[in-house]
Amino acid sequence: MAAAQYLGVNHTTVSRRIHDLEKALGGPLLVRAKNGWELSALGERTLSLAEQAEEVLHGLGSLRLDDAAPLLRGLVRIAAPDVFSVHVITPAMAALHKDHPELDIELITATQRARQGRSGMDIEVVVGKPQVLNSVTRPVMDYHLRLYASRDYVAEHGEPRSMKELEGHPINFYVESGLQVDDLDSGRQSLPEQKEGPKGIASTSVFGHVSATIHGAGIGLLPDYLAGQHDFVPILPEDYRHPVSYWVVVRKENTRNPRVRACLRAIEQRVAHMGAGTAHPHHP
Template sequence: MSASPSAAPSADQLLVLLAVARTGRFTTAAQALGLTHTTVSRNIAALETALGGRLLLRGADGWALTPLGERAARAAEGVAAALERLTEGEGPTDPVTGVVRMTTTDGFAALIAAPAVAALREEHPHLTVEIVTLTRRAALHRTGVDIEVVVGTPQVNRGRSLRLGEYELGLYGSRSYLSRHGTPRSAAEAAEHGLVYFVDSMLQVDDLDLPRRLLPGMRDALTSTNVFVHVEATRAGAGLGILPCFVADRHPDLVRLLPEEVRDRLPYHAVVDPESWRRPAVAALLDELRRQMARQRGALEGLGVSQ
């Protein structure tokens, strides 16, 4: 049960909380703010007393915000933005400002999110986007993250889901590899080659099980949690890779194999925290991500590549 609020929270306490929320660590936040670990702890404790409840919970990846902590962090972002405007002089207020935190896959982060953020910052230079890359299903309890971009259709208990677009997975081999080992003419022949793909024991997304469904018996040659390792390993000839077409088709030394037999179309969904939906910066980034997905598809179709 929460205690009754006492003294009003201070701007300094809110900024300390914001630093901990962004880094997940008291020590890292202390270094960023030029404070000691003890001072950071004391500010967090005072803020919890002022607001009448816990703001942080220890998680596997560091400190995470509670629902009360999320509200306090939003207020802290407003304080930080106001201070930034004060130091830079008065002018028209841009609502698309502050820090938006998102998680997504490696390929989406590099080829969709990065150009989307670059385009958005041309009009909104006070926007900051923090991206953490991972491949997993949507978290049941998300703290400290505004947008989760996931593969497949998420089961959302808290938050809202928005479809951003879809992409295709295909089977690829490098030209040099195929000249040495031959080009498979069927799924059965492809299964005789080594596979470059995700580490099966660490794969959390059921929708990414294409090799098990369409190429049963294909043995692992090289596995990794990073899609760009898949691409470079396939280009180097480690085996045949199951790759996102929007990533692989950028490389002329890769050949798509058996496109009618070995293929899968998967959606990208954004799962958004309920309070984040009300932030103009989050809404603007979501719109730009959808536009960037459309541009990506248009660019590949312009090159004669089917997506």
């Protein structure tokens, strides 16, 4: 259904075309999985060849008579955590789009592990080193989770001076039952257990953690490169710093795609411009 909507045709047309292609290739292109349909092994090989053919056609169509570098055209789909998407990817893609106005970007925000079945995604940015097959992975930015509070919160509740004192303060962080990333979960687990009393506000979004901290709901466990944009009081800055890294995941066949490579370069340039964490400027 989603493919039909994207192509602007009805569902039966898509089904018929897939059936005709499967008949010509002699096997199924899609297999049913827990969360819907995924590409079969034959489908993955077919997609790789189709992407190569599409790239050649786009290259021919975008050549200029003056032999200048060709314009990038076509779609790139990127999945990344929300805060990285807003502060890194969106500005990077906006800058790239000025030079390549026919480049289409679809950005899906999610804080999750890299998926083994990555059909439909050209680039994924995940938290922590991913363990995936048939892909190129590398770190793109390092940062730390640290503790922060609003000045009003400190004025009202005091500033904890030790890990023991931290036990009496609510922590704003992810919804525990929905947290799928070990590097983030271990950041919370390394803090002392909270005593009985008011709980912090849990959210599936980092921006929820920031907002809860701004409004005095507790102490926020936040990325340092984001918290630095607010007038927060660092809490236990010498005692608690939890290192985390963003990693990029790209299917091996996509490492030759000029659109994907251009997007990766733009992301790295944005990280370097921000001066946040550590950029890792080498391409897959």
